[in-house]
Amino acid sequence: MGKKVLIVDDAVFMRMKLKDILEKNGYEVADEAQNGQEAIDKYQATKPDLVTMDITMPDVDGIEALKGIKAFDGGAKVVMCSAMGQQEMVMEAIKAGAVDFIVKPFDTERVIKALDKALS
Amino acid sequence: MDDNSVYRDLFFEESDDHLQQLNDNVLELESEPDNMDLVNEIFRSAHTLKGMAATMGYDVMTKLTHKMENMFDFFKSGKLKVNSDYISLIFKCLDRLSQLIEDLRDEKELSNQQIEDLLAELEKVESSVTGKKTTAASQTSTAQSPLTSVQEQLEEADLDVIQKAAAEGYHAYSIAIRLDAGTLLKGPRVFLIMEKLEQEGDVIHTEPSVDLLENGDFETDFKLVFLTKDNLDEVKQNIEGNSELAAFCAEEFAEQKHYGAAVKSQLQAAKPQPQTQPAAKPVAKAQPKPVQKPRKKGEKPAHNNARNQSIRVDLTRLDRFLNLVSELVVYRNQLDDASKRNSEEEVKDSLEQVSRLTSELQELVLKIRMQQVSVVFTRFPRMVRDLARDLGKEMELVIEGEETELDKTVVSELSEPLIHLLRNSADHGIEQPDVREQMGKPRKGTIKLSAYQEGNRVNITLEDDGKGLDPQVMKESAESKGIDTTGMSDDELIHLIFHPGFSTAKKVTNISGRGVGLDAVMAKIGELGGSLEMKTELHVGTKFIIKLPLTLSIIQALMVKIGAEVFAVPLDVVERVVMINDEKDLIKTSDQEVYRFQEELIPVIRTAHLLQIPDTASTKKFAIIVKSDHSYHAVLVSELIGQQEIVIKKLDAALQKLQKYQGATIIGNGAVALILDINSICQGKKESQK
Numbered sequence: 001m002g003k004k005v006l007i008v009d010d011a012v013f014m015r016m017k018l019k020d021i022l023e024k025n026g027y028e029v030a031d032e033a034q035n036g037q038e039a040i041d042k043y044q045a046t047k048p049d050l051v052t053m054d055i056t057m058p059d060v061d062g063i064e065a066l067k068g069i070k071a072f073d074g075g076a077k078v079v080m081c082s083a084m085g086q087q088e089m090v091m092e093a094i095k096a097g098a099v100d101f102i103v104k105p106f107d108t109e110r111v112i113k114a115l116d117k118a119l120s
Numbered sequence: 121m122d123d124n125s126v127y128r129d130l131f132f133e134e135s136d137d138h139l140q141q142l143n144d145n146v147l148e149l150e151s152e153p154d155n156m157d158l159v160n161e162i163f164r165s166a167h168t169l170k171g172m173a174a175t176m177g178y179d180v181m182t183k184l185t186h187k188m189e190n191m192f193d194f195f196k197s198g199k200l201k202v203n204s205d206y207i208s209l210i211f212k213c214l215d216r217l218s219q220l221i222e223d224l225r226d227e228k229e230l231s232n233q234q235i236e237d238l239l240a241e242l243e244k245v246e247s248s249v250t251g252k253k254t255t256a257a258s259q260t261s262t263a264q265s266p267l268t269s270v271q272e273q274l275e276e277a278d279l280d281v282i283q284k285a286a287a288e289g290y291h292a293y294s295i296a297i298r299l300d301a302g303t304l305l306k307g308p309r310v311f312l313i314m315e316k317l318e319q320e321g322d323v324i325h326t327e328p329s330v331d332l333l334e335n336g337d338f339e340t341d342f343k344l345v346f347l348t349k350d351n352l353d354e355v356k357q358n359i360e361g362n363s364e365l366a367a368f369c370a371e372e373f374a375e376q377k378h379y380g381a382a383v384k385s386q387l388q389a390a391k392p393q394p395q396t397q398p399a400a401k402p403v404a405k406a407q408p409k410p411v412q413k414p415r416k417k418g419e420k421p422a423h424n425n426a427r428n429q430s431i432r433v434d435l436t437r438l439d440r441f442l443n444l445v446s447e448l449v450v451y452r453n454q455l456d457d458a459s460k461r462n463s464e465e466e467v468k469d470s471l472e473q474v475s476r477l478t479s480e481l482q483e484l485v486l487k488i489r490m491q492q493v494s495v496v497f498t499r500f501p502r503m504v505r506d507l508a509r510d511l512g513k514e515m516e517l518v519i520e521g522e523e524t525e526l527d528k529t530v531v532s533e534l535s536e537p538l539i540h541l542l543r544n545s546a547d548h549g550i551e552q553p554d555v556r557e558q559m560g561k562p563r564k565g566t567i568k569l570s571a572y573q574e575g576n577r578v579n580i581t582l583e584d585d586g587k588g589l590d591p592q593v594m595k596e597s598a599e600s601k602g603i604d605t606t607g608m609s610d611d612e613l614i615h616l617i618f619h620p621g622f623s624t625a626k627k628v629t630n631i632s633g634r635g636v637g638l639d640a641v642m643a644k645i646g647e648l649g650g651s652l653e654m655k656t657e658l659h660v661g662t663k664f665i666i667k668l669p670l671t672l673s674i675i676q677a678l679m680v681k682i683g684a685e686v687f688a689v690p691l692d693v694v695e696r697v698v699m700i701n702d703e704k705d706l707i708k709t710s711d712q713e714v715y716r717f718q719e720e721l722i723p724v725i726r727t728a729h730l731l732q733i734p735d736t737a738s739t740k741k742f743a744i745i746v747k748s749d750h751s752y753h754a755v756l757v758s759e760l761i762g763q764q765e766i767v768i769k770k771l772d773a774a775l776q777k778l779q780k781y782q783g784a785t786i787i788g789n790g791a792v793a794l795i796l797d798i799n800s801i802c803q804g805k806k807e808s809q810k
């Protein structure tokens with residue numbers, strides 16, 4: 001069984017895309033969440049090995065969700081998904097304990113490398 | 121290679137949603153420029169859109185959304201004040217985006233030229249804020265020199281720190297790191313590397329400076345001096361834990377190396393590095409672009425028609441659908457069972473259930489095809505806003521009953537005629553604010569668009585409180601265009617507005633009056649099986665009433681026989697059916713046959729003759745009085761069969777050209793009956809008389 005990943009993104013499209021990348025590369029998608037609150041809830045429910053977390057989401061954004069997950073599980077591995085132009089948000093996320101970040105548009109190879117590293 | 125085409129449909133659907141949301145929110149923003157929640161929401165939508173476009177590899181679209189997003193960012197940070205010029209610019213961008221999306225749907229290749237003008241405008245705004253010219257972020261990686269950890273700008277103070285630390289058991293390491301050529305967000309990347317190192321020690325010096333690094337203002341290489349108690353292997357491991365590294369080297373810090381001539385240290389490649397060519401292509405280019413690829417000749421497009429129509433269905437409806445189908449399966453099994461036992465009684469019982477279920481299913485499927493008219497209506501507030509601005513008028517669009525549902529096919533065809541009518545109202549109906557004031561009307565004109573269901577039809581009305589139509593003006597205008605108006609009543613004069621090629625506009629504006637008149641609207645509504653009426657009162661306003669069938673695919677029809685053939689006549693055009701005697705009731709005038717109906721002589725259409733079917737000898741006939749386009753016709757048929765609900769099947773394109781049939785349907789005995797297109801037949805009759 002591959003490592004379990006929780007995908008968090010408000011766009012179905014992005015979730016599908018990421019899911020596809022992950023599943024083709026031997027990861028298992030534990031669950032998907034479409035906002036920060038759902039992410040925190042589903043993290044606790046599924047205890048994934050890794051979380052991919054979109055930064056901009058309605059209501060509870062990715063950084064708050066990251067903090068929420070970290071509060072529940074200090075060892076949680078969260079990889080942020082960011083787009084260009086979000087330097088500050090990414091840095092904030094790193095300060096809050098994100099293990100890495102991947103940049104949209106997703107490049108399969110980069111994504112997998114980042115996740116492999118994050119889990120090693 | 122992953123194939124993005126699988127996601128195309130989803131991409132288009134979500135893009136449409138985001139664009140609509142952006143349109144709505146931006147419109148709202150104009151009236152509430154200080155609403156930060158709104159700005160945030162807009163920013164998020166734009167951002168998501170950009171991410172999606174980028175992932176699909178649609179570079180042109182990404183570029184435009186990116187620039188647009190920058191603007192929202194300025195709104196967010198307060199660097200830019202929302203004003204209507206900016207809003208208009210944003211609207212232009214949104215329009216262009218939907219155009220781009222349309223092009224993508226049609227599998228057209230996008231070019232940068234499509235957005236150049238907007239990019240220039242956006243950049244102008246941007247540079248007015250940032251004060252500097254924004255240049256396209258060119259990431260052309262220069263010819264790469266070998267990586268060396270030699271520090272070139274070390275200061276005396278740094279050396280001091282290193283020495284002191286050494287005394288306390290710290291090691292100093294000289295580290296050089298090269299990021300992947302296509303690394304995005306270099307600033308945070310460096311920040312992350314530093315964060316990881318600083319968990320184990322201190323970074324005391326970097327080249328270039330930390331500020332530049334964290335802003336991403338460097339090519340791919342940077343150097344640092346790191347103090348830690350870890351040994352060299354541990355340090356290397358720490359660095360290796362980062363992604364997006366092309367190479368790095370780390371070695372014990374040796375003071376003498378950092379002065380004068382550099383002794384080059386070996387280049388150590390980061391371990392998992394499948395791609396070794398130094399000049400890796402930028403990421404965006406490495407993305408597969410399945411759609412933008414030029415298609416090979418003779419190769420079929422990957423997507424039929426590029427427009428897989430999809431519809432969103434309420435889940436509860438689908439659940440009910442499933443329930444009904446499973447019930448149907450139960451009764452099918454019962455039937456099977458009963459027929460084996462030859463129990464007629466049981467077969468009948470089950471059949472009753474089956475027929476109940478099929479009609480429920482039929483109803484449900486129709487409901488699933490239904491779509492709220494809001495799908496079309498939501499675009500209009502924005503349109504009216506633009507119209508008002510362009511025309512220098514004040515007006516407001518009031519929408520009612522947008523939750524009214526219609527068949528999807530009708531809904532999607534509705535926007536064009538409605539836009540036409542709206543433009544017409546805005547341009548010709550609503551007066552200039554000053555004129556309105558003089559007339560004692562509020563400066564702001566109101567256009568009311570409402571939809572409501574009435575029996576088996578849906579009515580859509582568009583009402584303005586503008587100047588209405590003046591029969592006298594219509595008359596003059598018509599005469600100047602060479603239309604004969606002698607003996608026309610006021611009502612007839614007003615309805616000249618539907619005359620092909622008629623336009624009351626004094627000059628051609630780009631808003632309405634593009635040469636196609638309301639006759640085009642009328643035709644379109646007719647195609648949809650609907651009708652268009654107009655009521656107008658001088659200086660009070662004009663009201664258009666569109667009546668549409670709830671659904672196109674199943675209609676009530678009158679089944680008739682012409683000669684020996686069975687035909688269907690859509691019931692909604694039928695006014696009355698009368699039995700006539702060929703010789704007595706039909707009056708022959710000089711050039712045509714007429715029938716006296718309600719004190720009016722109406723033209724007679726001999727269908728048998730028209731459709732070239734051998735007629736029955738009997739002189740006893742039925743005249744179906746139909747109303748089409750405000751006038752009555754008597755359509756003669758040989759026999760009446762009765763009223764029936766029929767399913768319309770589309771005709772082959774070649775047969776459609778006949779313009780006498782709306783479609784075909786399958787009748788009880790399995791035979792095919794053609795459905796008469798009464799509107800075209802009457803139209804044909806009128807034209808043949810001219």
